[in-house]
Amino acid sequence: MIVAIDGPSGVGKSTVGRAVAAHLGLPYLDTGAMYRAVGLAVLRRGLRLPLADAAEVGRIAGALDVTVTGSATDGRTFLDGEDVSADIRSPEVSRYASAVAAVPAVRRRLAARQRELALAGGGVLEGRDIGTRVVPEADFKFFLTARPDVRARRRWEELHAKGTPQPLERVLAETVARDRADETRADSPLRCDESYRVVDTSELSAREVVERLLAIVAGAAAGG
Numbered sequence: 001m002i003v004a005i006d007g008p009s010g011v012g013k014s015t016v017g018r019a020v021a022a023h024l025g026l027p028y029l030d031t032g033a034m035y036r037a038v039g040l041a042v043l044r045r046g047l048r049l050p051l052a053d054a055a056e057v058g059r060i061a062g063a064l065d066v067t068v069t070g071s072a073t074d075g076r077t078f079l080d081g082e083d084v085s086a087d088i089r090s091p092e093v094s095r096y097a098s099a100v101a102a103v104p105a106v107r108r109r110l111a112a113r114q115r116e117l118a119l120a121g122g123g124v125l126e127g128r129d130i131g132t133r134v135v136p137e138a139d140f141k142f143f144l145t146a147r148p149d150v151r152a153r154r155r156w157e158e159l160h161a162k163g164t165p166q167p168l169e170r171v172l173a174e175t176v177a178r179d180r181a182d183e184t185r186a187d188s189p190l191r192c193d194e195s196y197r198v199v200d201t202s203e204l205s206a207r208e209v210v211e212r213l214l215a216i217v218a219g220a221a222a223g224g
Contacts, residue, residue, distance in 0.1 A: 001026060001122050002137075003217070004130035007144035008179050008190060010151025012206050013126035016144065018072045019210040020124050024217065027070030027123035031130065032097070033077040034110050036088035037066045039096030041079060051099045058105030066110070070123060091159065091166055091174075098178045101128070104187035111188070129188040131196060140220070142213055143196040148175050150202045 001024065005017050014030065021028035038061050042051070051057055067078040077085045087093065100106045107129075114134045118125055125134065131141035152172035159166050182190040192198060197216060201209050 001139050002118050002135050003124045003213075004135060004138040004141045005124065005126040005144060005213075006128060006130050006132070006142070006190070006192070006196070007126075008128075008151065008182060010155050010175060011144040011146045011201050012154070012209060013144055015206045016209050016213065017124045017126040018075065019206070020213055020217075022072035023210070023214055024124070026072075027117075027121055028072040028075055029070055029114065029117055029123045029125045030068045030075050030077065031110070031114050031125055031127040031134070033068050033075070033085075033088060034066050034114070035101045035106070036093055036097040037077050037079045037084055038064060038100045038106055038110070039098075040084055040088050040093050042100055043093065043096045049095060049099055051103070054103045054105070057100055057103045061100065061103070061106045061109055066113070070117070070121065072124075089162070091164060094178075095174070098181050102181055102185040102187075107187050128182055128190045132191055132193070133188045136195075140213075140217055141196045142216075143192040143198045144209065145192075145198065145200050146202040148172065148179065151175055 003020060003026065005013050007013055014032065018028050041064055042057055042060055045060055065080050069076045076083055077088055111134050114125060117123070118135050131138055149172065152168065152175040155175065156166065156168045156171045199209060199212055
């Protein structure tokens with residue numbers, strides 16, 4: 001079984017994806033972490049935002065070995081054999097991840113790898129273009145959404161909990177900017193079509209979202 005969970009940043013895709021994968025006994029493939037790993041590599045190479053040389057970014061990505069473990073309980077991200085699971089979660093790397101995700105060569109390379117992993121063993125994949133490009137034939141396709149102010153506050157609380165606080169106004173501005181970048185990029189922009197089940201998480205807890213998705217999957221299995 002392949003479950004695709006798409007949507008903008010801050011809607012809880014990772015939290016929900018891990019829980020759904022654990023409940024269904026499926027691998028969890030953190031595709032967003034793969035873009036973060038490429039963003040970290042580009043940052044380490046000394047390139048500065050905005051990324052002016054897309055060809056150079058593509059060359060860097062093409063030489064990288066990016067791997068995510070297929071575990072819902074202990075997902076890890078490796079960059080050329082180095083465990084960068086913690087390093088890729090900083091606000092700076094988030095900005096780089098959004099920037100490299102707009103580079104077509106990066107998206108093509110990572111999308112191909114993600115598709116390969118999904119078709120090989122099934123799993124729950126979350127991102128921006130899982131159901132539109134990576135595995136459009138997924139058994140279940142969910143699109144999670146929420147108001148920008150709600151998503152920004154969730155991210156703000158997450159950063160405070162991690163000891164890397166940022167002003168709420170800045171987090172909101174970055175949320176809106178990332179939405180714009182995701183929706184307007186030339187290659188595989190964030191889109192929701194009639195093939196998705198849309199779930200607005202603005203007023204729902206992560207547990208409630210998980211229960212809703214699992215109910216849909218169970219209903220389909222029961223012929224409902």
